[in-house]
Amino acid sequence: MGAHNECMTHEHPDLRRPDGSPLRILAVDDEPMLTDLLAMALRMEGWEVRTAGSGLEALQVARDFEPDALVLDVMMPDLDGVGVLRRLREAGNLVPVVFLTAKDSVGDRIAGLTAGGDDYVTKPFSLEEVIARLRAVIRRSGQGRADDEQSILRVADLSLNEDSHEVMRGDDEIELTATEFELLRFLMRNERRVLSKAQILDRVWSYDFGGKSSVVELYISYLRKKIDAGRTPLLHTVRGVGYMIKSPQ
Secondary structure (H helix, E strand, O other): OOEEOOOOOOOOOOOEOOOOOEOEEEEEOOOHHHHHHHHHHHHHOOOEEEEEOOHHHHHHHHHHHOOOEEEEEOOOOOOOHHHHHHHHHHOOOOOOEEEEEOOOOHHHHHHHHHOOOOEEEEOOEEHHHHHHHHHHHHHHHOOOOOOOOOOEEEEOOEEEEOOOOOEEEOOEEOOOOHHHHHHHHHHHHOOOOOEOHHHHHHHHHOOOOOOOOHHHHHHHHHHHHHHHOOOOOOEEEEOOOEEEEOOOO
16 A cells, blocks of 8 residues: 555644645556545645646646646656656756655665655655655745745855745856755855755755765755856865855955
């Protein structure tokens, strides 16, 4: 079956779309009982839910439904979860994703994240856990909140708008995934301060990532390619300690 049913709690503040309408979630799994269970739990959160039973159906529904987040099974017969995600990203869709995976190996977890996915839970999972992860990726992507005042972080000619999620280096706009954005925001909020991999894991992934710090190195390398390539570097590695962002002297 793959899921434990647990009582749902509602102590969280309401997450909604910026226009005030309910969040839209697309749940994708080739086990209908599992998608039905997920859909029921997500609707209890007040969210609008669609389901799909295959990777190709998921792509079709995503085009029409325009979800704020996906719950996506990795192992599916026609097009696997990583393939679905790759196609979404290639089409310019940066919707945050929570993978469902039966494989509890670090290699698979990192493969998912490198494809642009934002989080994962391993089967068997609790519904509470899926909802908590969804809330985290939606918050990180900025889909689920509407702030009153604009907050812009700056380091040298790099700027990050915490509300619109626009990132600029000089006159160039930089497209980041939700996880890359959250990592950059954490670094910029702590300009000139060295952050350890453990601090970054705790803050950006907001749970213990099996203690695997290689995912931090991976995402720092993604940010470097997007932000520093061909320019004066702002991201710095402090060997044996961690990473920091600072203006060039």
